[in-house]
Amino acid sequence: MKETGVKSNAVGLETLGILEAKEVLWNLPPAALVEEAIKNAEGYLTDTGALMCDTGKFTGRSPKDRFIVKDERTADTVWWGDINIGFDPEKFDLLQKKMVDFLKDRKLYVRDAYAGAHPDYRLNLRIVNTQAWQNLFCHNMFLRLTPEELASHVPDFTIICVPEFLADPEVDGTRQSNFAIINFTLNTILIGGTGYAGEIKKGIFSVLNYMLPQEKNTLSMHCSANVGQDGDTAIFFGLSGTGKTTLSADPNRGLIGDDEHGWTDDSVFNFEGGCYAKVIDLTQEKEPQIWDAITFPAIVENTRFVPGTRTVDYTNKSVTENTRTAYPIDHIANAVEPSRAGIPQNIFFLTADAFGVLPPVSKLNTSQAMYHFISGYTAKVAGTEVGITEPQTTFSACFGAAFLPLHPTRYAEMLGRKMQESNVNVWLINTGWTGGPYGIGHRMKLSYTRAMITAALQGDLEQVAYTMHPIFQVAIPDSCPNVPADILNPRNTWADKDAYDAKALELAASFIKNFSKYADYASEEILAGAPHAAAIA
Structure with a gap:
């Protein structure tokens, strides 16, 4: 298995059973990921330097296909129902093995990052992607590690995101071929059959919404x-x-x-390192901060160009009204660093x-x-x-x-x-x-x-x-x-x-x-x- 890029010295992909990938590209910088995305025909460069990508069949989250593994840890703590749908632990194990087998002889993009801009409440992450643009999305949306932090990084939670992998509902226990499944015992999220990157972002938000109130006496908030x-x-x-x-x-x-914050005894802190904003009908006059933020290495999702140009037509709804952009929070001029206050x-x-x-x-x-x-x-x-x-x-x-x-x-x-x-x-x-x-x-x-x-x-x-x-x-x-x-x-x-x-x-x-x-x-x-x-x- 060929591995390139900058990786942690502490732990690799062997803990996930991923041993036979064709190539693993670790923590590539944004410019390299944009090059990979264009080479893979995943997107186009816009005239502002942003990367335009399509998310495929799904242009938004699929709430009915989001599951939580129901086991000893979660059985009596999760609010089960139409929002939190239970998933069998054994089915999860089998599905993860199928996904890992699916990754044999494929190129993988791995991103180490974290959520939580407060050192006492951070959640270390590892995201395994098969698409370069989604790995760039993770770079933009999550908090970015310093070289020193990266060298000793050990993930608390891992996401395996494979849009090309389709589940068999009758065998795998899913509702249809796409799925997003959280396992709080194995600290793993499996996402398959959907190219909508928001599933990654909201998966980690759901994890923090479960862990912080119970384990850290911290109110997690969608705000x-x-x-x-x-x-x-x-x-x-x-x-x-x-x-x-x-x-x-x-x-x-x-x-x-x-979008996402925690409220501790002495502070409010951001969970993320970026912004994920709607851009339908975006204009410089109405939203100057968002408009100016859509430069390299920002991503625009499911948008279209003005014919004959590389200028994004934000009025175009031909793919979806849920057109979006993902950019690092420091693209906003008045963003505070680090992202927390009293x-x-x-x-x-x-x-x-x-x-x-x-x-x-x-x-x-x-x-x-x-x-x-x-x-x-x-x-x-x-x-x-x-x-x-x-x-x-x-x-x-x-x-x-x-x-x-x-x-x-x-x-x-x-x-x-x-x-x-x-x-x-x-x-x-x-x-x-x-x-x-x-x-x-x-x-x-x-x-x-x-x-x-x-x-x-x-x-x-x-x-x-x-x-x-x-x-x-x-x-x-x-x-x-x-x-x-x-x-x-x-x-x-x-x-x-x-x-x-x-x-x-x-x-x-x-x-x-x-x-x-x-x-x-x-x-x-x-x-x-x-x-x-x-x-x-």
Whole structure:
């Protein structure tokens, strides 16, 4: 087996049973990986120096094909169900052997890296790829080792990612030919049958979501985070379309990270070393930081060129609307190094409420924060997904249900404890509609939303008077600098007040219905954060 590149002196691939690969290329630098990708016909170089690649049949994650091995370690700890689907340990062993056999006489790209920008919470990684561009993705997205660290690197978790390997569902126990399977006892993730690199990233996120709360008393979070010049940390939770990336990207604040973080007793730290951003309809005017970041060795996925050029056409949706870019975090000019800061002073839950019910800014108490955290609410509007013709409520526990191995109440209770210990402010920010629902009202101006967040960060909302929302019971500020007072209470923006009340009751009922599946596990403190029950009756 021919091996080249810079490898660890501590442990090789023999522990995985990989002994007969044609060639193993260890920890190649980005330029060499780009050369390999182009030589292998995996992608094209764009005019900014980024590498354009296609992910094949799958242009997004496949949640129904993500499994966790159910064994003595996980049987009583994992939140089993539609999100965490059990997989037989013996089937895993047989499938891994088949994958290793499949790798005989193939060229492999191996990347050593780590997750967790805090030395006490890092997870050492090894990723084995058959495609050079995916190995470059891992270089961009995970934290990069120094030469000294690389020499003694021993992986805590290993990922074997082979898009060309197709499972036989009847024999291997998978649902179909593609799969992503986490084994917490063997510290291994197997990914096959899919070229979507996001499966690698989110696989490790799921691992940290399992290990950190249980083993390190650390809250793992699907959020972005930034820090002010005075060291004040802010966290932004929000589902797709709520403005999480846009609102956390503030030229006056340092970027800690855009997607995955841990909250320890004394800090917030980024899990990753890069950013994985959507680029559909990207423009330099709307997202200048992301636009400027897409240079070598960034990757753009499933995009297309302007005909006759090597310029990316970000409006092209012919492959998917889920076009993305992956780039090292230091491509963002104001990224902090290392990617961590102190405990947060402010937390923002972002929602794009298409029903025009929720206030544009409101303050939550501890119970409400835990309740809304578990709810993870936003609304999808027409055009966001095929088949959606009118607004639809969307709930995702902890703003990332697909990546939570533990029950959502575990994370919510930890959030509540940390809120009380650190006296953090929690704000609900509606970036959605005002003056009526989608189709009648209009989207909240971004400038107003930014002004509300700035006011919260600067403490300008500490001394103002508040009005309690009669149904959701959240505290609405009566005034906010640089924001018209008449838009702060959403009921006042509706011409038909009775219609607002009816829509508010309807949305509150949706919250309560969604929460019913968690209610048996929720504490009284969490349940106290629900919309006012008397208003629903």
